[in-house]
Every structure is written in structure tokens, then in C-alpha cells.
Amino acid sequence: MLHIGNTYLPLCSGVNRRSFLQVGAAAMAGLSLPNLLSLYAAGGVDEKKAKIRNCITLFLVGSPGHLDTWDMKPDAPEDIRGKFKPISTSVPGVQICEHFPRMAKMMDRVALIRSLSYNTGASHENGQRWMMTGHDFNAANKHPHMGSVISRVFGARGDLPASIVLPAAIGNTGTSTPHGQESAYLGSAHQPFILGSDPARSDFKVADLESPAGQADFRIGARRKLLTELDELQRHVETNSTLERDTAYARAFSLLTNPQTKKAFNLNEEPAKLRDRYGRNTFGQSCLMARRLIESGTRFVTVNQFDTVFGISCWDMHADGSSLNNTYADYEHVLCPQFDLAFTALLEDLEQRGLLEETVIAVISEFGRTPKINARGGRDHYPSAWTNFIAGGPIRGGRVIGSTDKIGAAPHDRPVTPPQVVASIYQAMGIDLETTMLPGPGGRPVRLIEAEPIRELFS
Numbered sequence: 001m002l003h004i005g006n007t008y009l010p011l012c013s014g015v016n017r018r019s020f021l022q023v024g025a026a027a028m029a030g031l032s033l034p035n036l037l038s039l040y041a042a043g044g045v046d047e048k049k050a051k052i053r054n055c056i057t058l059f060l061v062g063s064p065g066h067l068d069t070w071d072m073k074p075d076a077p078e079d080i081r082g083k084f085k086p087i088s089t090s091v092p093g094v095q096i097c098e099h100f101p102r103m104a105k106m107m108d109r110v111a112l113i114r115s116l117s118y119n120t121g122a123s124h125e126n127g128q129r130w131m132m133t134g135h136d137f138n139a140a141n142k143h144p145h146m147g148s149v150i151s152r153v154f155g156a157r158g159d160l161p162a163s164i165v166l167p168a169a170i171g172n173t174g175t176s177t178p179h180g181q182e183s184a185y186l187g188s189a190h191q192p193f194i195l196g197s198d199p200a201r202s203d204f205k206v207a208d209l210e211s212p213a214g215q216a217d218f219r220i221g222a223r224r225k226l227l228t229e230l231d232e233l234q235r236h237v238e239t240n241s242t243l244e245r246d247t248a249y250a251r252a253f254s255l256l257t258n259p260q261t262k263k264a265f266n267l268n269e270e271p272a273k274l275r276d277r278y279g280r281n282t283f284g285q286s287c288l289m290a291r292r293l294i295e296s297g298t299r300f301v302t303v304n305q306f307d308t309v310f311g312i313s314c315w316d317m318h319a320d321g322s323s324l325n326n327t328y329a330d331y332e333h334v335l336c337p338q339f340d341l342a343f344t345a346l347l348e349d350l351e352q353r354g355l356l357e358e359t360v361i362a363v364i365s366e367f368g369r370t371p372k373i374n375a376r377g378g379r380d381h382y383p384s385a386w387t388n389f390i391a392g393g394p395i396r397g398g399r400v401i402g403s404t405d406k407i408g409a410a411p412h413d414r415p416v417t418p419p420q421v422v423a424s425i426y427q428a429m430g431i432d433l434e435t436t437m438l439p440g441p442g443g444r445p446v447r448l449i450e451a452e453p454i455r456e457l458f459s
Contacts (some may be wrong), residue, residue: 115402
């Protein structure tokens with residue numbers, strides 16, 4: 001069975017993705033999406049789906065130094081090992097930074113990937129594209145965000161968007177190249193919904209869910225009518241369907257007018273003690289909201305810990321004395337405690353609610369940081385080695401995949417690339433990567449990701 005998004009197409013027994021690519025792509029390439037839908041309607045399709053899971057991705061914008069967090073080298077020279085000490089965890093032989101004491105107690109739920117690397121550039125945006133799409137690309141050849149792929153493959157579950165980004169989209173991180181948080185060729189119907197507000201603020205409101213002051217229901221209805229009329233006009237001009245735009249419009253109006261949908265964003269319904277447990281800051285409250293959204297039907301939630309690296313306390317510890325002046329003090333007093341509190345609260349909360357088995361939590365970042373501390377006491381961009389980790393769903397916790405050399409400069413064994421992490425997230429969510437394809441540019445079927453999952457995460 002070949003899956004084109006959430007449309008199912010029959011294949012002969014024994015035909016898998018590889019043989020399809022060899023002999024079937026040429027025949028399928030000329031089919032438009034409506035024709036593919038017609039094949040689906042003709043019958044002969046398999047309605048049985050793999051188990052659909054959820055995903056919460058925590059993107060640590062700026063990127064923690066791996067030697068200062070989850071891949072410490074206490075025996076390395078002083079200008080390599082840094083200022084922090086390792087501590088033991090609940091998994092014998094596995095150590096992490098002393099400033100993650102809560103995470104250390106829950107390492108049996110977590111799978112560390114310590115041998116990540118790529119070699120195509122050291123900009124934040126380059127790493128963001130790799131880790132959020134599994135591809136590198138430019139503005140003219142974009143690939144879709146993981147949440148958009150999940151939206152296209154599984155569709156929405158209820159009135160909430162299938163993919164939501166909290167609290168804001170990534171903005172200025174150094175260059176004007178894409179960040180990888182768009183739907184690209186999958187179209188506007190699968191564009192992630194951007195919260196656009198800080199859930200930690202006392203006056204928090206979801207930007208796109210609030211009607212302008214004084215705009216009554218009849219004005220919202222009038223706007224809906226106008227958009228419908230414009231679509232009808234466009235249908236007479238264009239030969240292609242505007243189904244995707246209709247879907248996006250319907251979703252927007254549902255979010256604007258449905259009280260139950262808006263309720264999912266209301267953190268005031270949570271006990272104050274639980275809000276404290278997550279941390280009364282933007283990242284902590286975004287993690288709590290992610291849990292609420294998953295519980296309410298959203299399939300894929302991305303939490304950007306920051307939307308920039310300039311002029312704020314973040315993981316980008318260049319220590320340059322100017323707009324990138326993050327240092328070990330920021331790690332010790334702000335960043336590590338903030339992450340330790342929110343991440344472990346999310347794990348505990350999902351587990352207590354019976355949601356951890358069906359929710360994948362992926363903690364990812366752009367790259368590592370230089371093994372040698374720079375002259376200013378910081379570390380710079382370093383995509384040659386770093387650590388990310390995954391928990392929940394079918395992921396086998398309490399393990400370490402790969403390692404780096406004695407100074408954390410390069411993978412020592414089991415090298416892992418960003419596309420393999422993305423492929424692993426897709427598999428953990430229940431996607432059969434052998435038989436599932438996407439309608440790519442021009443409607444041509446394309447593979448979700450050009451990589452195989454990390455097998456050790458599942459065995």
C-alpha cells in the first residue's frame with residue numbers, strides 16, 4: 001500500500017518504496033493530486049493505519065554547547081572541558097551536567113544521541129533547516145517543516161491545527177535564509193499555526209484568535225463571505241482547485257469563533273502549582289501549553305525556546321561583549337535551570353496523564369559549540385559534533401547512541417546525521433517510511449526523508 005499524504009493507493013503485494021521508486025515513479029509522475037484522489041475513491045485501498053502518535057519538539061534556538069551539557073569531557077584539558085562538572089544519572093555509567101539534576105533522575109526515559117554532525121555550513125539557519133526538515137535548501141527550493149509533513153500525512157484531529165508553533169516563529173538569527181518552519185510545497189493548508197504571543201504574560205492572548213476591538217460577529221461573517229466570493233472568482237480564472245486555501249480559511253475561522261478551540265490555549269485552567277512546576281517563564285509555559293494542545297487534538301507542537309539570538313540570554317554563548325554576550329553564567333543561572341525544570345515537568349505531566357506512550361518528545365538544536373573555549377570565555381558555532389535527545393512513544397530510554405572523541409571534536413563511533421533524526425521522529429510517530437510518500441512539487445510523489453531511522457532508538 002502506497003500512501004500519498006493521507007491518501008492510500010493500492011500496490012501489488014511485495015512492492016515497497018524502493019521498487020516503487022525504480023519502476024513506479026515514471027508512471028505516477030504524470031498524475032495530478034485530483035487524479036490520485038480519484039484512484040483512492042475507486043476502491044481497493046487499505047483503511048488500516050499504523051498507530052498515530054503525537055510529537056512535541058523543543059527547539060533550543062542558539063544551541064547548547066555539548067561539552068557543557070550532555071557530552072561532558074571531565075578528563076580533557078581545562079580550555080576544553082569547561083567550568084561545569086558531570087553528575088551521575090539514573091542510568092549507570094551515563095553522566096550529564098551538574099545543572100540538570102532533575103533530568104539526571106529521569107535519564108531512564110531519555111535516549112541521548114551524542115554523535116550528530118553535518119558539514120554544510122555553520123549558520124544557525126543552516127542547522128535549523130537540517131533539524132526541522134531533514135534537508136538543506138535555499139529560498140527557491142524549500143522543504144516542509146516536520147509539523148507540516150505530519151499535517152499532510154495524518155490530517156487534523158478536530159478543529160485545532162495539526163501543527164502549531166509556540167510561542168513565536170524564529171526570527172533574526174543572523175542571516176536572511178529560511179529557518180525551515182514553513183509548509184513549503186505542501187501548501188497553506190499545512191502551514192504551522194504560529195501562536196504569536198507569550199503564554200507567560202499575565203495579559204496573554206493568542207494573537208490570531210482575538211478579534212479586533214469592536215469587531216462584532218457579523219463583521220467576522222462578512223469577512224468570511226468576502227473570502228468565499230473571492231475564491232469563487234479565482235475558480236473561474238484558474239483551472240486548479242483552491243481546496244488548500246479553503247482549508248486554511250476554514251481553519252482560521254474555526255479558531256476565531258469556536259470557544260472549545262480557544263479553551264485549549266487557556267493556561268488559567270491549570271493549577272498554579274503545576275504552572276510553577278513548569279517554570280513561570282516563556283519556555284516553561286510554552287511547554288505546558290504544548291501538553292494542553294496535544295491533549296486537545298493537535299498532533300505536532302514545536303516550542304521555539306527563543307525567536308532570536310541577539311540581545312537576550314540564550315544558548316549562543318559567544319561571549320563577545322556585545323549582542324552575543326552569553327557566558328557560563330547564563331548557562332548556570334538561567335538556561336540550564338529553565339530547561340531542566342520545563343523538560344522534566346513535561347515528561348512527568350505526560351506520564352501521569354497516560355500520554356507519554358503516545359507522545360514523542362524531541363529535543364533538538366542547530367549544532368554543537370567549539371571544543372576549545374574562545375579567548376573571550378565562550379564557545380562558537382560547531383556543526384561537526386553535538387548531542388540531541390528523544391523520549392516518549394516507542395523510544396527506548398536509558399541509552400546513549402554514538403560518542404565523540406576525547407575532546408568532543410568529532411563523532412568517534414556511530415555517526416548520525418540530522419535527516420536520520422527526522423526519520424526517527426517520523427517512525428516513532430507511526431509512519432511507515434517504506435510506503436508513505438508526499439505529493440511534492442508539481443504533484444510528483446517524493447519520499448518524506450532521504451534517510452533511515454536510528455535503529456537503536458527502537459530496539
